[in-house]
Amino acid sequence: MSRVIDALDIETFLLCKDEEEAKELALALAHEMNLKLGDVVFLEHKGYGARVRLRAYVHRPGDHYQWLETEEAQA
Amino acid sequence: MSKVLLAPLDPVHDNAIKLLNRKLVEAGYETATLPPGSTPEEVIEQGLTWRPSAILVSRTLGYKVGEILGRLVDLAEASGLRETARLGIGGMAITREVGAELGFDATFVGELNLPEVLAFLEGREFKAQVGDERAEKRTKPNLVEGYTYQFKDTRIEALLDAITNQILAWAEGKTSPGIERAKIRAEMIAEGVASGDCAGKPGVRQRLLDQYLGLCGPEIVAFYCENKLPSGVRRLRPDEIANLPHVLQDGRPGAAHIRHVGQKPSFFTQYGTGCPVMDVMHIKVCEAWGVDGVIHFDPSWGAQCEGLLEGSLSHEHDGTIVTLENFRFIHRYIDPGTAWLVRVHRGLNTPETLVLGQASGADYLKINIPYGSTGGGTDPERLTVDGVYCLRQAAQYGLPYNIPGNDELSGVPPHKSFASLLIMTALGLKLGARPIPNPLLCYSPYMMVHGAMDDNMVDMNLAKLAVWREIVDAPVWPGEPVGFMTHTPDRVQSSVTTAAHAALASSAGAVAVTFASSDEAYSKGPISLPARVDTIRATREMLRFFGSSQFRLTPVAVGLTARLHEDITAVLRKVAERGDFVAAIYEGLLGDRSDGLYPGRSGAHTVASDAAGLRQILSPDARWHQAQKLSEKELRPVSDRAGHGQETGPNAMRIGAKGDA
Secondary structure: OOOOOOEEEEEEEEEOOOHHHHHHHHHHHHHHOOOOOOEEEEEEEEOOEEEEEEEEEOOOOOOOOHHHOOHHHHO | OOEEEEEEOOOOOOHHHHHHHHHHHHOOOEEEEOOOOOOHHHHHHHHHHHOOOEEEEEOOOOOOHHHHHHHHHHHHHHHOHHHOOEEEEEOOOOOHHHHHHHOOOEEEOOOOOHHHHHHHHOOOOOOOOOOOOOOOOOOOOOOOOOOOOOEOOHHHHHHHHHHHHHHHHHHOOOEOHHHHHHHHHHHHHHHOOOOOOOOOOHHHHHHHHHHHHOOOOHHHHHHHHHOOOOOOEEEOOHHHHHHHHHHHOOOOOOOOOOOOOOOOOEEEEEEOOOOHHHHHHHHHHHHHOOOOEEEEOOOHHHHOOOOOOOOOEEEOOOOOOOOHHHHHHHHHHOOOOOEEEEEOOOHHHHHHHHHHHHHHOOOEEEOOHHHHOEOOOEOHHHHHHHHHHHHHHHHHHOOOEEEEOHHHHHOOOHHHHHHHHHHHHHHHHHOOOOEEEEOEEEOOHHHHHHOOOOOOOHHHHHHHHHHHHHHEOOOOOOEEEEEEOOOOOOHHHHHHHHHHHHHHHHHOOOOEEEEOOOOOOOOOOOOOHHHHHHHHHHHHHHHHHHOOOOOOOOHHHHHHHHHHHHHHHHHHHHHHHHOOHHHHHHOOOOOOHHHOOOEOOEOOOOOEOOHHHHHHHOOOOOHHHHHHHHHHHHHHHHHHHHOOOOOOOOOOOOOOOOOOO
């Protein structure tokens, strides 16, 4: 994870009845995957489910970047 | 008249406010707008002066949303304006949760939904409906309607007349194990004994099954007699079949369109995950996102065995197995407004696949004798006999058929591929069927080797479509899928190239377009739904971008069209002069070894002049059994070696592979 420069995107499709349920399921999925501060970036529901992009920032701009550290510091 | 104050609480973005202003004026409202960069204080000041019944504000940028909008709400309450004016908020930075937390009376998310805004302004409850498809009913496309099939090029028409007369005369009276099995299948269906679990008439079933198995290869016989399933195949459990309606009960197909303008083209996508249940899920999602038709893909090995399996079967590799039960299961869930195409040219089971497809509700078929009888395909003599039989059946049942030109993927130049398509077009017309040629829009080996697309992919593809308009008034359906060999493992890149090809085909008047899923080529696994949706969305956006504008033939494209036309004519002349269509395929007139083509071998020596001749062929010491043993040996290494993506199903789009269609 330390080499992820900024964000991790999860692309998926969820079986659900509407956008509200899709969002709930997506956030629950982020939690289940232990993605800290996971959020729904994109969501479109049609018919039987929703196309979803979940995002979790590993390093936000201005954060302390692990990938910037020297190997000694990381150790 | 109600007064509405519109204000962008955003330093730059006010498009939504302008658009909403126009819509509200058209709807009879009196409006006032403030410029971008307005502050909450200025909005309140204007509100107190002008006294609107509602204030609608927008915010696009994401920073300081809570601070700015919260201040607006606080000021509205403190000034007393809230008592006479209701507050609404919308914009890209806004979610329903944010709007509610800040205390707005209404929050609008996503694209402008005017009925929702009007309901708010009029104090009515807005009942959310399903996207933009609420009022529209899906309609199954009729792809052949309005085409005369008149040949505009009389030289080509005369050559095709000679070629097809020879084919029909040659095929007259000939039969094959595939045709005889198809007749038995049809009888089993008519008698109601086509499934192993059917009740009643056990004697009839056994009699017909015995006849059927006498025409089958050993793997198929082992399935029926010893219950041996082919490798990677399992029966669906009853609960898997029974639970699907429950899963789908809350959904609805909708009527979204991929098209932005006009009624053409219709968009088709291929399915064939291996599992009928997963296929249904993919089909339903594709329908919801606007696909007009779906195409069934089965495993390549199914084309190389004499005989078909039966039952509800799942397959762990690419392609969903052709059985009556699988077809009917899938068709049960296909929306009545969705067209369903069944690939008929399934090698040794070509006639039988047509019978099952027709009995299950197929709307369109697919067959191309020259393409199917080359590469790893079927012996040309066998497929010509079976193919002619199928075209007669297609005519009898009134089922149009498309003609894939995927031999281009082996390296065949477009003029030879198109000559084949024209022969199949004319052959079907002569038998009373309705053909739809599928010129392939692709970055084929021929184009790579000859540098024909080094500069761009527009000129050649436009020429490949324009030449059809010069030759015959027929529907043209580029596929299969468009953009073949332009795809890479990257989803964005693949979606873009697919969308670009689809837009080009749409611009050139195509009646239908088959597109791939963006991860179809290199997904290293079954096609995924997110990738399917992304491809559809990319195509929809590309069509939105182009709208009614058109690609025009450049002088280069005009030259390519003329050359293509001339070369097609030359190929047809050679085939006509040869006077023997089957020999022309064997001898490579429609694609030879230098083009990457060679005659198929499956089913060699299995054509007879009549039923008695067929019995002779099927005798234990006959060449057919030798050929069967050979083909079983050849089949296994192909199947076992294949791995994912090597088979010729929807995932098999790799350079050098025979791209099935």
